[in-house]
């Protein structure tokens with residue numbers, strides 16, 4: 001069954017609850033925290049950060065940040081780049097990650113995107129199998145930080 005989620009703007013009212021989301025300690029090397037993502041978004045406006053909290057009903061379950069229609073360059077892939085994706089440790093394995101990708105894909109497609117790019121740190125427990133299962137394929141590139149670059153062809157999806 002598809003998990004029911006909604007993407008919600010982050011305000012003073014929900015900020016603390018969203019910042020409190022945590023992945024498993026062993027996953028911390030694969031993704032930055034929500035707090036650090038806010039900082040990165042502020043420091044890099046040229047990366048066109050767009051972020052939302054992910055809720056199931058009244059419960060915050062995750063966080064997603066996308067580079068939304070940036071101008072690609074030597075250091076930035078795009079125009080649409082999945083920059084951060086995390087589901088709280090207690091909420092993983094329930095379909096939320098997949099549902100978040102579905103919603104992001106729906107929204108960027110409506111904005112005219114034909115491809116969603118991401119990258120991930122390789123290693124035991126890394127999210128690459130999750131992305132591949134969704135339909136992302138490695139481009140063969142390794143970025144400057146040693147991350148594997150993956151691409152999802154939106155035109156190939158129903």
Ligand SMILES: CC(C)(COP(=O)(O)OP(=O)(O)OC[C@H]1O[C@@H](n2cnc3c(N)ncnc32)[C@H](O)[C@@H]1OP(=O)(O)O)[C@@H](O)C(=O)NCCC(=O)NCCS
Nearest residue numbers: 027030031086087092093094095096097098126127129130
């Ligand atoms: C990756 C992540 C977002 C997946 O979220 P999730 O809500 O657990 O994903 P889903 O429940 O939709 O999982 C879909 C499928 O992928 C599989 N899967 C999820 N994470 C996986 C991983 N790290 N390795 C292998 N398979 C994985 C699930 O087992 C599930 O398979 P199933 O359909 O056979 O049950 C979540 O595990 C997470 O936040 N990880 C830590 C942060 C991270 O690595 N983010 C990505 C940064 S690039």
